[in-house]
Amino acid sequence: xxxxxxxxxxxxxxxxxxxxxxxxxxxxxxxxxxxxxxxxxxxxxxxxxxxxxxxxxxxxxxxxxxxxxxxxxxxxxxxxxxxxxxxxxxxxxxxxxxxxxxxxxxxxxxxxxxxxxxxxxxxxxxxxxxxxxxxxxxxxxxxxxxxxxxxxxxxxxxxxxxxxxxxxxxxxxxxxxxxxxxxxxxxxxxxxxxxxxxxxxxxxxxxxxxxxxxxxxxxxxxxxxxxxxxxxxxxxxxxxxxxxxxxxxxxxxxxxxxxxxxxxxxxxxxxxxxxxxxxxxxxxxxxxxxxxxxxxxxxxxxxxxxxxxxxxxxxxxxxxxxxxxxxxxxxxxxxxxxxxxxxxxxxxxxxxxxxxxxxxxxxxxxxxxxxxxxxxxxxxxxxxxxxxxxxxxxxxxxxxxxxxxxxxxxxxxxxxxxxxxxxxxxxxxxxxxxxxxxxxxxx
Amino acid sequence: xxxxxxxxxxxxxxxxxxxxxxxxxxxxxxxxxxxxxxxxxxxxxxxxxxxxxxxxxxxxxxxxxxxxxxxxxxxxxxxxxxxxxxxxxxxxxxxxxxxxxxxxxxxxxxxxxxxxxxxxxxxxxxxxxxxxxxxxxxxxxxxxxxxxxxxxxxxxxxxxxxxxxxxxxxxxxxxxxxxxxxxxxxxxxxxxxxxxx
Numbered sequence: 001x002x003x004x005x006x007x008x009x010x011x012x013x014x015x016x017x018x019x020x021x022x023x024x025x026x027x028x029x030x031x032x033x034x035x036x037x038x039x040x041x042x043x044x045x046x047x048x049x050x051x052x053x054x055x056x057x058x059x060x061x062x063x064x065x066x067x068x069x070x071x072x073x074x075x076x077x078x079x080x081x082x083x084x085x086x087x088x089x090x091x092x093x094x095x096x097x098x099x100x101x102x103x104x105x106x107x108x109x110x111x112x113x114x115x116x117x118x119x120x121x122x123x124x125x126x127x128x129x130x131x132x133x134x135x136x137x138x139x140x141x142x143x144x145x146x147x148x149x150x151x152x153x154x155x156x157x158x159x160x161x162x163x164x165x166x167x168x169x170x171x172x173x174x175x176x177x178x179x180x181x182x183x184x185x186x187x188x189x190x191x192x193x194x195x196x197x198x199x200x201x202x203x204x205x206x207x208x209x210x211x212x213x214x215x216x217x218x219x220x221x222x223x224x225x226x227x228x229x230x231x232x233x234x235x236x237x238x239x240x241x242x243x244x245x246x247x248x249x250x251x252x253x254x255x256x257x258x259x260x261x262x263x264x265x266x267x268x269x270x271x272x273x274x275x276x277x278x279x280x281x282x283x284x285x286x287x288x289x290x291x292x293x294x295x296x297x298x299x300x301x302x303x304x305x306x307x308x309x310x311x312x313x314x315x316x317x318x319x320x321x322x323x324x325x326x327x328x329x330x331x332x333x334x335x336x337x338x339x340x341x342x343x344x345x346x347x348x349x350x351x352x353x354x355x356x357x358x359x360x361x362x363x364x365x366x367x368x369x370x371x372x373x374x375x376x377x378x379x380x381x382x383x384x385x386x387x388x389x390x391x392x393x394x395x396x397x398x399x400x401x402x403x404x405x406x407x408x409x410x411x412x413x414x415x416x417x418x419x420x421x422x423x424x425x426x427x428x429x430x431x432x433x434x435x436x437x438x439x440x441x442x443x
Numbered sequence: 444x445x446x447x448x449x450x451x452x453x454x455x456x457x458x459x460x461x462x463x464x465x466x467x468x469x470x471x472x473x474x475x476x477x478x479x480x481x482x483x484x485x486x487x488x489x490x491x492x493x494x495x496x497x498x499x500x501x502x503x504x505x506x507x508x509x510x511x512x513x514x515x516x517x518x519x520x521x522x523x524x525x526x527x528x529x530x531x532x533x534x535x536x537x538x539x540x541x542x543x544x545x546x547x548x549x550x551x552x553x554x555x556x557x558x559x560x561x562x563x564x565x566x567x568x569x570x571x572x573x574x575x576x577x578x579x580x581x582x583x584x585x586x587x588x589x590x591x592x593x594x595x596x597x598x599x600x601x602x603x604x605x606x607x608x609x610x611x612x613x614x615x616x617x618x619x620x621x622x623x624x625x626x627x628x629x630x631x632x633x634x635x636x637x638x639x640x
Contacts, residue, residue, distance in 0.1 A: 031618070144456060144472070146474070147473065147474050149476075154474070154607075154618050156456040156459045158456075185486070185534070185535070186474045186476075186486045186534065187486070284536045284537045284538075285536045285537075286536065292536070294537070409538075411537075411538035433537050433538070434485075434535070434537075435485070435486070435534065435535020435536065435537050436535055436536045436537050437534070437535050437536075
């Protein structure tokens with residue numbers, strides 16, 4: 001896109017992309033008004049590939065055009081653009097649509113073939129069902145609810161569009177404020193990245209009880225309608241209203257993520273919090289009687305129960321100090337504690353969540369020699385260091401045995417309490433907070 | 444290239460398409476990604492109202508009076524002064540970085556009636572008062588100000604384009620917001636004019 005902008009300013013460019021992003025590069029060029037921009041393609045991947053192979057790519061042929069890469073670069077930089085190169089056009093945007101009556105079987109087939117589902121059975125969003133779903137909010141059906149971008153430019157959608165997806169996922173009308181807050185957040189559940197990300201979605205406040213969410217035993221299992229449906233509708237909205245989730249077209253997660261089916265969706269067990277431990281939404285500035293939805297970004301969660309440590313905080317530190325997939329450059333840590341663990345931590349001298357977070361942040365350290373070897377640090381953090389951006393630039397000058405914080409900041413660590421007090425387990429993941437959003441605005 | 448070709452997208456949502464520009468006086472609420480946090484840049488709400496559009500002699504007189512430019516517009520072009528109210532608000536709560544937002548030259552551009560041609564904003568000595576371009580917005584700020592644009596004299600129904608990705612962000616794919624940079628004309632008799640006929 002930057003190349004297209006430069007070309008529009010009269011500066012010759014030779015944009016180079018790897019082969020798997022061919023359609024993405026072409027799409028972006030189209031979006032900024034130059035769909036025939038001369039783009040050079042090299043094989044994929046280039047990350048962590050030996051320099052000799054990268055050289056072969058440059059000295060070899062463009063895998064799309066079959067022409068020598070070097071020739072294409074030289075031409076792009078020296079041969080003036082033709083009228084055809086700069087020709088613009090129109091892009092068809094996916095628009096919510098109404099389809100005519102048909103048999104149930106045909107309609108299901110139509111939804112599948114149109115890639116409007118997650119390939120699990122859906123409830124067909126008939127006019128009557130959507131109208132019933134809209135009773136769950138005071139907002140008008142034609143009101144703009146938000147925008148989502150999942151690869152293509154942002155798609156704008158209405159309350160009615162969200163309601164249709166809520167029907168498909170199996171929601172009840174009373175779930176609508178939560179689902180609308182989710183959609184209005186502007187955060188697509190399905191990210192486009194090659195890294196197969198997922199989301200964690202946490203509901204706080206009175207609405208948890210009003211819609212019957214599970215925050216106790218089995219809260220993270222598919223054993224509660226609200227938990228399951230809210231997570232699922234996040235994916236459907238991302239596919240249908242954010243134009244996302246189509247492999248190699250709007251989604252490049254190499255292996256994908258099983259969590260994307262319904263994400264890590266639960267309500268915090270506020271009732272089981274120890275005295276002095278605030279619910280997550282209160283930590284984020286909401287009042288206790290307000291309802292909020294918090295969306296986190298990461299890969300996954302794991303079960304932990306460290307039987308070799310005599311204290312819970314020691315065991316949690318062991319968890320925190322294990323390299324996570326996103327360690328280093330953008331690491332987050334989410335600790336999902338059973339209430340038993342939270343109460344144990346109070347007995348160990350941690351009067352609130354922040355004291356746990358601060359302790360873990362201060363004690364979770366990594367030697368620079370290990371830090372620089374993390375893949376994401378090598379890919380992104382090293383570049384920042386070389387540009388002189390702190391603290392990376394200073395770290396680059398220090399010896400490899402220098403200890404630095406494993407997490408980018410204490411605010412990248414979240415503590416949430418969920419579970420039914422049947423065992424002193426916790427789960428940990430690399431999710432970090434994107435933001436907390438009001439649900440009450442969508443009642 | 445002096446003229447840029449604007450992308451198109453069809454949409455029934457007001458402001459999302461060059462076919463459905465936001466009329467003068469109507470506030471549009473929209474979203475941007477902003478800041479350097481990767482891979483999840485923060486999202487902010489914008490509220491934008493094109494309050495007025497002053498064109499031709501009146502615009503030129505004001506531009507000279509305020510020392511915005513000592514030059515006449517390019518041959519065949521008119522100056523247009525756009526009066527805009529711009530608000531920048533937090534979308535989420537949490538420990539987020541309060542990134543200031545800066546409107547840059549080219550964040551707002553004028554475009555042809557069909558939206559297919561954008562007109563590069565003129566170079567000016569200083570921005571018209573009250574300034575919008577180059578003055579940082581803190582989260583929660585809402586201010587009115589003026590920007591200066593140029594459109595061809597024969598362009599009677601120009602559009603205003605707001606480029607959401609223009610301000611210091613790598614995430615440039617949110618797509619533009621379209622406004623009507625002209626006042627509704629009750630005397631219009633052009634049957635092809637979607638504005639009033």
